Amino acid sequence: MSGDYTLFPGCMIPLRYPQIETAARKCLPAVGIGLEEYPGFTCCPEPWTVKGTGLEEWLAVAMRNLAVGENSGRDLLVLCNGCYSTLREASHILSVNPEAAKAAEKKLSGLKVSYKGKVEVRHVASVLAGIGPEKIAKSVKRPLEGLKVAVHHGCHLLRPSSVMEFDDPFEPSILEDLVAALGAEAVRYEGYTDCCGRALNDVNAGLAMAEEKVRAMEEAGADCLALVCPACFEQFDLGQVEMKRHLKKEHHLPAFHYCQLLALAQGEDPDALGLSRHKIKVKPLHRKLGL
Protein backbone atom coordinates (compact mmCIF):
# COMPACT_ATOMS: atom_id res chain seq x y z
CA MET A 1 0.00 0.00 0.00
CA SER A 2 2.91 2.31 0.57
CA GLY A 3 4.48 3.84 -2.50
CA ASP A 4 4.32 6.98 -4.55
CA TYR A 5 1.20 8.85 -5.49
CA THR A 6 0.52 11.94 -7.53
CA LEU A 7 -1.05 14.55 -5.27
CA PHE A 8 -4.31 15.84 -6.70
CA PRO A 9 -4.35 19.23 -4.92
CA GLY A 10 -7.96 20.36 -5.42
CA CYS A 11 -8.92 23.94 -4.48
CA MET A 12 -9.69 24.41 -0.81
CA ILE A 13 -6.49 22.93 0.59
CA PRO A 14 -3.87 24.64 -1.60
CA LEU A 15 -5.79 27.92 -1.83
CA ARG A 16 -7.42 28.30 1.59
CA TYR A 17 -6.08 25.76 4.07
CA PRO A 18 -2.50 25.17 2.94
CA GLN A 19 -1.57 24.14 6.49
CA ILE A 20 -3.34 20.84 5.76
CA GLU A 21 -1.09 20.32 2.76
CA THR A 22 1.95 21.04 4.93
CA ALA A 23 0.82 18.43 7.43
CA ALA A 24 0.26 15.86 4.67
CA ARG A 25 3.67 16.50 3.14
CA LYS A 26 5.31 16.10 6.54
CA CYS A 27 3.43 13.08 7.90
CA LEU A 28 2.98 10.84 4.87
CA PRO A 29 6.63 10.12 3.94
CA ALA A 30 7.18 8.91 7.52
CA VAL A 31 4.74 6.05 6.86
CA GLY A 32 6.08 5.24 3.41
CA ILE A 33 3.81 7.35 1.22
CA GLY A 34 5.55 9.55 -1.34
CA LEU A 35 3.68 12.54 -2.78
CA GLU A 36 4.70 13.75 -6.22
CA GLU A 37 3.70 16.94 -8.03
CA TYR A 38 2.25 16.87 -11.49
CA PRO A 39 1.14 19.93 -13.47
CA GLY A 40 -2.19 20.57 -15.14
CA PHE A 41 -4.93 19.77 -12.62
CA THR A 42 -7.96 22.02 -12.10
CA CYS A 43 -10.92 22.00 -9.71
CA CYS A 44 -12.14 18.38 -9.55
CA PRO A 45 -14.96 19.95 -10.09
CA GLU A 46 -16.72 20.50 -6.83
CA PRO A 47 -19.53 17.96 -6.40
CA TRP A 48 -22.48 19.81 -4.89
CA THR A 49 -22.67 23.20 -6.62
CA VAL A 50 -20.65 22.98 -9.84
CA LYS A 51 -22.04 19.49 -10.44
CA GLY A 52 -25.51 20.95 -9.97
CA THR A 53 -24.96 23.37 -12.85
CA GLY A 54 -24.20 20.72 -15.46
CA LEU A 55 -23.50 17.01 -15.12
CA GLU A 56 -21.98 16.66 -18.56
CA GLU A 57 -19.42 19.39 -18.10
CA TRP A 58 -18.78 18.20 -14.53
CA LEU A 59 -17.95 14.79 -15.99
CA ALA A 60 -15.84 16.29 -18.76
CA VAL A 61 -13.72 18.38 -16.38
CA ALA A 62 -13.31 15.38 -14.08
CA MET A 63 -12.34 13.21 -17.04
CA ARG A 64 -9.70 15.72 -18.02
CA ASN A 65 -8.29 15.63 -14.47
CA LEU A 66 -8.29 11.84 -14.51
CA ALA A 67 -6.44 11.90 -17.83
CA VAL A 68 -3.82 14.29 -16.41
CA GLY A 69 -3.43 11.94 -13.45
CA GLU A 70 -3.11 8.96 -15.73
CA ASN A 71 -0.35 10.76 -17.64
CA SER A 72 1.58 11.15 -14.40
CA GLY A 73 2.00 7.39 -14.33
CA ARG A 74 0.91 7.08 -10.70
CA ASP A 75 -2.41 6.72 -8.90
CA LEU A 76 -3.94 9.90 -7.50
CA LEU A 77 -4.06 10.76 -3.83
CA VAL A 78 -6.61 13.29 -2.54
CA LEU A 79 -6.87 14.96 0.87
CA CYS A 80 -10.47 16.05 0.36
CA ASN A 81 -13.79 14.20 0.39
CA GLY A 82 -15.13 16.44 -2.37
CA CYS A 83 -12.32 15.56 -4.76
CA TYR A 84 -12.71 11.93 -3.76
CA SER A 85 -16.43 12.00 -4.50
CA THR A 86 -16.12 13.67 -7.88
CA LEU A 87 -13.11 11.81 -9.22
CA ARG A 88 -14.19 8.39 -8.02
CA GLU A 89 -17.75 8.81 -9.19
CA ALA A 90 -16.61 10.19 -12.54
CA SER A 91 -14.25 7.30 -13.08
CA HIS A 92 -17.09 4.92 -12.21
CA ILE A 93 -19.51 6.62 -14.63
CA LEU A 94 -16.92 6.62 -17.40
CA SER A 95 -16.53 2.87 -17.03
CA VAL A 96 -20.23 1.95 -16.85
CA ASN A 97 -22.07 4.62 -18.85
CA PRO A 98 -20.74 4.77 -22.43
CA GLU A 99 -23.28 7.41 -23.46
CA ALA A 100 -22.18 9.78 -20.71
CA ALA A 101 -18.55 9.05 -21.55
CA LYS A 102 -19.20 9.95 -25.17
CA ALA A 103 -20.88 13.23 -24.20
CA ALA A 104 -17.91 14.12 -21.96
CA GLU A 105 -15.46 13.24 -24.72
CA LYS A 106 -17.33 15.52 -27.07
CA LYS A 107 -16.90 18.41 -24.66
CA LEU A 108 -13.19 17.62 -24.52
CA SER A 109 -12.79 17.44 -28.28
CA GLY A 110 -10.99 20.80 -28.47
CA LEU A 111 -8.30 19.55 -26.07
CA LYS A 112 -5.69 16.88 -26.29
CA VAL A 113 -7.05 14.48 -23.71
CA SER A 114 -6.77 10.75 -23.77
CA TYR A 115 -8.17 8.80 -20.87
CA LYS A 116 -7.86 5.04 -20.77
CA GLY A 117 -9.44 4.37 -17.40
CA LYS A 118 -6.19 3.17 -15.87
CA VAL A 119 -5.78 5.56 -12.95
CA GLU A 120 -7.11 4.91 -9.47
CA VAL A 121 -8.21 7.69 -7.14
CA ARG A 122 -7.34 7.11 -3.49
CA HIS A 123 -8.28 9.11 -0.43
CA VAL A 124 -5.44 9.61 2.03
CA ALA A 125 -7.64 7.93 4.68
CA SER A 126 -7.97 4.82 2.57
CA VAL A 127 -4.24 4.69 1.76
CA LEU A 128 -3.44 5.07 5.48
CA ALA A 129 -5.97 2.36 6.31
CA GLY A 130 -4.16 0.11 3.86
CA ILE A 131 -0.87 0.80 5.59
CA GLY A 132 -2.55 -0.13 8.83
CA PRO A 133 -2.68 1.21 12.40
CA GLU A 134 0.38 -0.78 13.55
CA LYS A 135 2.70 0.71 11.00
CA ILE A 136 1.27 4.17 11.60
CA ALA A 137 1.75 3.72 15.36
CA LYS A 138 5.42 2.96 14.69
CA SER A 139 5.89 6.45 13.24
CA VAL A 140 4.51 8.08 16.41
CA LYS A 141 7.07 9.82 18.61
CA ARG A 142 4.76 11.83 20.85
CA PRO A 143 1.62 9.75 21.50
CA LEU A 144 -1.56 11.76 21.92
CA GLU A 145 -2.19 9.98 25.24
CA GLY A 146 -5.37 11.11 26.98
CA LEU A 147 -6.68 13.08 24.02
CA LYS A 148 -10.31 12.29 23.25
CA VAL A 149 -11.06 12.65 19.58
CA ALA A 150 -14.48 12.67 17.92
CA VAL A 151 -14.21 11.44 14.34
CA HIS A 152 -16.29 13.11 11.63
CA HIS A 153 -15.96 11.04 8.47
CA GLY A 154 -17.80 13.31 6.07
CA CYS A 155 -20.47 11.91 3.75
CA HIS A 156 -18.46 11.67 0.56
CA LEU A 157 -15.80 9.47 2.08
CA LEU A 158 -18.45 6.88 2.95
CA ARG A 159 -21.31 7.17 0.48
CA PRO A 160 -22.18 5.84 -1.99
CA SER A 161 -20.29 2.95 -0.44
CA SER A 162 -20.30 0.91 -3.67
CA VAL A 163 -18.28 3.65 -5.37
CA MET A 164 -16.23 5.10 -2.47
CA GLU A 165 -15.31 1.65 -1.15
CA PHE A 166 -13.92 2.96 2.12
CA ASP A 167 -15.94 1.59 5.05
CA ASP A 168 -19.46 0.72 6.13
CA PRO A 169 -21.67 3.68 5.06
CA PHE A 170 -23.49 3.93 8.39
CA GLU A 171 -21.25 2.17 10.93
CA PRO A 172 -17.70 3.03 9.95
CA SER A 173 -14.79 2.42 12.32
CA ILE A 174 -11.60 2.53 10.22
CA LEU A 175 -10.86 6.22 10.87
CA GLU A 176 -11.35 5.66 14.58
CA ASP A 177 -8.73 2.90 14.47
CA LEU A 178 -6.37 5.32 12.73
CA VAL A 179 -6.97 7.85 15.52
CA ALA A 180 -6.30 5.19 18.16
CA ALA A 181 -3.01 4.39 16.41
CA LEU A 182 -1.81 7.86 17.49
CA GLY A 183 -2.32 6.98 21.16
CA ALA A 184 -5.51 9.04 21.35
CA GLU A 185 -8.93 7.77 22.27
CA ALA A 186 -11.64 7.89 19.61
CA VAL A 187 -14.98 8.71 21.20
CA ARG A 188 -18.27 7.68 19.61
CA TYR A 189 -21.09 10.20 19.75
CA GLU A 190 -24.70 10.28 18.66
CA GLY A 191 -25.12 10.80 14.94
CA TYR A 192 -21.42 10.26 14.23
CA THR A 193 -21.98 9.57 10.53
CA ASP A 194 -24.27 12.57 10.03
CA CYS A 195 -23.53 15.24 7.47
CA CYS A 196 -21.72 18.48 8.39
CA GLY A 197 -24.38 20.50 6.55
CA ARG A 198 -21.93 22.32 4.35
CA ALA A 199 -23.82 21.84 1.08
CA LEU A 200 -27.16 23.31 2.11
CA ASN A 201 -27.78 26.57 0.33
CA ASP A 202 -29.40 27.91 3.50
CA VAL A 203 -26.21 28.52 5.43
CA ASN A 204 -27.85 28.76 8.84
CA ALA A 205 -29.72 25.50 8.38
CA GLY A 206 -26.41 23.86 7.47
CA LEU A 207 -24.70 25.43 10.47
CA ALA A 208 -27.43 24.06 12.71
CA MET A 209 -26.52 20.58 11.48
CA ALA A 210 -22.87 21.13 12.34
CA GLU A 211 -23.84 22.62 15.70
CA GLU A 212 -25.84 19.52 16.59
CA LYS A 213 -22.80 17.41 15.85
CA VAL A 214 -20.41 19.56 17.87
CA ARG A 215 -22.81 19.40 20.80
CA ALA A 216 -22.97 15.58 20.58
CA MET A 217 -19.17 15.43 20.40
CA GLU A 218 -18.83 17.60 23.48
CA GLU A 219 -21.41 15.54 25.34
CA ALA A 220 -19.35 12.44 24.57
CA GLY A 221 -16.37 14.12 26.21
CA ALA A 222 -14.36 14.95 23.08
CA ASP A 223 -11.41 17.38 23.35
CA CYS A 224 -11.30 17.93 19.60
CA LEU A 225 -12.55 16.51 16.32
CA ALA A 226 -10.77 14.83 13.46
CA LEU A 227 -11.89 14.88 9.86
CA VAL A 228 -10.44 14.29 6.42
CA CYS A 229 -11.92 17.04 4.27
CA PRO A 230 -11.27 20.79 3.97
CA ALA A 231 -14.96 21.57 3.40
CA CYS A 232 -15.92 19.74 6.60
CA PHE A 233 -12.98 21.51 8.27
CA GLU A 234 -14.34 24.91 7.29
CA GLN A 235 -17.82 23.97 8.42
CA PHE A 236 -16.52 23.05 11.88
CA ASP A 237 -13.68 25.54 12.34
CA LEU A 238 -14.94 28.81 10.84
CA GLY A 239 -18.38 27.29 11.39
CA GLN A 240 -18.07 27.51 15.19
CA VAL A 241 -17.40 31.24 14.86
CA GLU A 242 -20.49 31.57 12.68
CA MET A 243 -22.57 29.46 15.06
CA LYS A 244 -21.87 32.00 17.74
CA ARG A 245 -22.77 34.89 15.49
CA HIS A 246 -25.81 33.49 13.71
CA LEU A 247 -27.18 30.82 16.02
CA LYS A 248 -26.04 32.30 19.35
CA LYS A 249 -24.47 28.94 20.25
CA GLU A 250 -20.96 28.90 21.60
CA HIS A 251 -18.50 26.01 21.23
CA HIS A 252 -14.72 25.71 21.31
CA LEU A 253 -13.92 22.32 19.89
CA PRO A 254 -10.72 22.44 17.82
CA ALA A 255 -10.89 20.66 14.46
CA PHE A 256 -8.01 18.82 12.81
CA HIS A 257 -7.48 17.12 9.50
CA TYR A 258 -6.28 13.63 10.37
CA CYS A 259 -2.93 14.42 8.71
CA GLN A 260 -2.44 17.26 11.21
CA LEU A 261 -2.97 14.92 14.16
CA LEU A 262 -0.64 12.37 12.61
CA ALA A 263 2.04 15.02 12.06
CA LEU A 264 1.69 16.23 15.67
CA ALA A 265 1.97 12.69 16.98
CA GLN A 266 5.06 12.23 14.85
CA GLY A 267 6.60 15.12 16.76
CA GLU A 268 6.09 18.01 14.34
CA ASP A 269 6.00 21.51 15.79
CA PRO A 270 2.48 23.04 15.84
CA ASP A 271 3.82 26.39 14.60
CA ALA A 272 5.58 24.81 11.65
CA LEU A 273 2.25 23.12 10.90
CA GLY A 274 0.51 26.50 10.85
CA LEU A 275 -2.02 25.45 13.48
CA SER A 276 -2.26 28.99 14.83
CA ARG A 277 -4.30 29.75 11.70
CA HIS A 278 -7.23 27.73 13.00
CA LYS A 279 -10.16 29.86 14.12
CA ILE A 280 -10.89 27.56 17.04
CA LYS A 281 -7.68 27.80 18.97
CA VAL A 282 -5.59 24.71 19.37
CA LYS A 283 -3.46 26.15 22.20
CA PRO A 284 -5.76 25.04 25.05
CA LEU A 285 -5.00 21.46 23.95
CA HIS A 286 -1.22 21.84 24.04
CA ARG A 287 -0.85 20.25 27.47
CA LYS A 288 -2.83 17.20 26.37
CA LEU A 289 -0.84 17.07 23.17
CA GLY A 290 2.32 16.85 25.26
CA LEU A 291 3.59 20.23 24.05
Next chain:
Amino acid sequence: MLKVDPGFKATLSTVESAGELSYCYQCSSCVAECPAAQRFPEFNPREIVLASLLGVAEYLTAEGSVIWQCATCYNCYERCPQGTHPVEVITALKNIAFDSGNAPENVSSLREAVMEHGTVIAPSDTIRKRRDELGLPELPDAPAEDMKKIMGRGGG
Protein backbone atom coordinates in the same frame (compact mmCIF):
# COMPACT_ATOMS: atom_id res chain seq x y z
CA MET B 1 -53.07 25.42 -12.07
CA LEU B 2 -50.78 22.40 -11.96
CA LYS B 3 -49.01 21.96 -15.28
CA VAL B 4 -48.36 18.35 -16.23
CA ASP B 5 -45.46 17.70 -18.57
CA PRO B 6 -45.50 14.03 -19.61
CA GLY B 7 -42.12 14.41 -21.32
CA PHE B 8 -40.40 15.86 -18.25
CA LYS B 9 -38.76 12.62 -17.11
CA ALA B 10 -36.91 12.39 -20.40
CA THR B 11 -35.32 15.80 -19.85
CA LEU B 12 -33.45 14.66 -16.73
CA SER B 13 -29.75 14.08 -17.25
CA THR B 14 -28.79 10.42 -17.46
CA VAL B 15 -25.11 10.97 -16.61
CA GLU B 16 -25.91 9.62 -13.16
CA SER B 17 -28.76 7.16 -12.60
CA ALA B 18 -31.60 9.66 -12.33
CA GLY B 19 -33.26 7.70 -15.13
CA GLU B 20 -34.06 4.88 -12.69
CA LEU B 21 -36.78 6.92 -11.05
CA SER B 22 -39.61 4.81 -12.48
CA TYR B 23 -38.63 2.00 -10.11
CA CYS B 24 -39.60 4.11 -7.09
CA TYR B 25 -42.48 2.50 -5.21
CA GLN B 26 -42.94 5.41 -2.79
CA CYS B 27 -41.78 3.53 0.32
CA SER B 28 -40.27 6.64 1.99
CA SER B 29 -37.07 4.85 3.08
CA CYS B 30 -35.25 7.84 1.64
CA VAL B 31 -37.14 10.30 3.83
CA ALA B 32 -36.43 8.91 7.30
CA GLU B 33 -32.75 9.84 7.39
CA CYS B 34 -32.82 12.85 5.09
CA PRO B 35 -31.36 15.82 6.96
CA ALA B 36 -32.89 18.31 4.53
CA ALA B 37 -36.36 16.80 5.05
CA GLN B 38 -35.87 17.16 8.81
CA ARG B 39 -35.22 20.87 8.44
CA PHE B 40 -37.45 21.85 5.54
CA PRO B 41 -41.00 20.47 5.63
CA GLU B 42 -41.38 21.19 1.91
CA PHE B 43 -38.29 19.05 1.13
CA ASN B 44 -39.17 15.41 0.66
CA PRO B 45 -37.05 13.14 -1.57
CA ARG B 46 -39.95 10.73 -2.12
CA GLU B 47 -42.17 13.57 -3.33
CA ILE B 48 -39.39 15.03 -5.44
CA VAL B 49 -39.00 11.68 -7.21
CA LEU B 50 -42.76 11.38 -7.68
CA ALA B 51 -43.14 14.92 -9.03
CA SER B 52 -40.30 14.29 -11.50
CA LEU B 53 -41.85 11.02 -12.59
CA LEU B 54 -45.29 12.52 -13.13
CA GLY B 55 -43.97 15.64 -14.82
CA VAL B 56 -45.28 18.08 -12.22
CA ALA B 57 -41.84 19.28 -11.20
CA GLU B 58 -41.94 22.86 -12.43
CA TYR B 59 -41.98 24.19 -8.86
CA LEU B 60 -38.76 22.26 -8.17
CA THR B 61 -36.80 23.93 -10.94
CA ALA B 62 -38.19 27.41 -10.27
CA GLU B 63 -36.20 30.18 -8.62
CA GLY B 64 -35.70 29.67 -4.89
CA SER B 65 -36.53 25.96 -5.15
CA VAL B 66 -36.02 23.84 -2.06
CA ILE B 67 -33.85 21.36 -4.03
CA TRP B 68 -30.83 23.56 -3.23
CA GLN B 69 -31.16 22.51 0.41
CA CYS B 70 -30.13 18.93 -0.41
CA ALA B 71 -27.10 18.17 1.77
CA THR B 72 -25.80 15.66 -0.82
CA CYS B 73 -25.25 13.30 2.09
CA TYR B 74 -26.18 10.23 -0.01
CA ASN B 75 -28.21 8.69 2.83
CA CYS B 76 -31.11 8.31 0.41
CA TYR B 77 -28.83 6.66 -2.14
CA GLU B 78 -27.81 3.99 0.38
CA ARG B 79 -31.29 3.46 1.86
CA CYS B 80 -33.37 3.26 -1.32
CA PRO B 81 -34.30 -0.39 -1.99
CA GLN B 82 -35.05 0.35 -5.64
CA GLY B 83 -31.84 1.96 -6.80
CA THR B 84 -33.68 5.21 -7.47
CA HIS B 85 -30.97 7.45 -5.96
CA PRO B 86 -33.11 10.52 -5.10
CA VAL B 87 -29.96 12.63 -4.67
CA GLU B 88 -29.15 12.04 -8.34
CA VAL B 89 -32.67 12.98 -9.39
CA ILE B 90 -32.15 16.18 -7.40
CA THR B 91 -28.84 16.89 -9.14
CA ALA B 92 -30.50 16.41 -12.51
CA LEU B 93 -33.25 18.84 -11.42
CA LYS B 94 -30.58 21.33 -10.37
CA ASN B 95 -29.14 21.13 -13.88
CA ILE B 96 -32.53 22.02 -15.36
CA ALA B 97 -32.94 24.87 -12.88
CA PHE B 98 -29.51 26.21 -13.80
CA ASP B 99 -30.23 25.98 -17.53
CA SER B 100 -33.42 27.96 -16.95
CA GLY B 101 -31.49 30.66 -15.11
CA ASN B 102 -32.97 29.67 -11.77
CA ALA B 103 -29.89 28.51 -9.84
CA PRO B 104 -28.89 30.50 -6.76
CA GLU B 105 -26.33 33.19 -7.47
CA ASN B 106 -23.65 31.64 -5.19
CA VAL B 107 -23.92 28.38 -7.12
CA SER B 108 -23.52 29.90 -10.59
CA SER B 109 -20.67 32.07 -9.37
CA LEU B 110 -18.63 29.02 -8.34
CA ARG B 111 -19.00 27.68 -11.85
CA GLU B 112 -17.86 31.04 -13.19
CA ALA B 113 -14.84 30.88 -10.88
CA VAL B 114 -13.83 27.51 -12.31
CA MET B 115 -13.97 28.99 -15.81
CA GLU B 116 -12.00 32.03 -14.80
CA HIS B 117 -9.34 30.51 -12.53
CA GLY B 118 -9.53 26.78 -13.09
CA THR B 119 -10.33 26.54 -9.37
CA VAL B 120 -13.31 27.60 -7.25
CA ILE B 121 -11.05 29.94 -5.28
CA ALA B 122 -9.04 32.69 -6.95
CA PRO B 123 -5.31 32.55 -6.26
CA SER B 124 -3.98 35.58 -4.39
CA ASP B 125 -0.65 37.00 -3.24
CA THR B 126 -1.69 36.42 0.37
CA ILE B 127 -2.06 32.70 -0.19
CA ARG B 128 1.19 32.54 -2.17
CA LYS B 129 2.97 34.16 0.75
CA ARG B 130 1.36 31.85 3.28
CA ARG B 131 2.30 28.79 1.25
CA ASP B 132 5.83 30.05 1.15
CA GLU B 133 5.87 30.48 4.95
CA LEU B 134 4.53 26.97 5.32
CA GLY B 135 7.34 25.58 3.18
CA LEU B 136 5.02 24.55 0.36
CA PRO B 137 5.82 24.44 -3.36
CA GLU B 138 4.49 27.23 -5.56
CA LEU B 139 0.80 27.15 -6.37
CA PRO B 140 0.27 24.81 -9.27
CA ASP B 141 -1.11 26.46 -12.37
CA ALA B 142 -4.71 25.42 -13.08
CA PRO B 143 -5.33 25.79 -16.84
CA ALA B 144 -8.42 28.00 -16.91
CA GLU B 145 -8.23 28.20 -20.71
CA ASP B 146 -9.13 24.51 -20.86
CA MET B 147 -12.09 25.12 -18.56
CA LYS B 148 -13.35 27.84 -20.89
CA LYS B 149 -13.14 25.42 -23.80
CA ILE B 150 -15.08 22.75 -21.90
CA MET B 151 -17.61 24.91 -20.08
CA GLY B 152 -17.95 27.99 -22.23
CA ARG B 153 -21.30 28.25 -23.96
CA GLY B 154 -21.19 27.17 -27.56
CA GLY B 155 -18.42 24.71 -26.73
CA GLY B 156 -19.29 21.00 -26.77
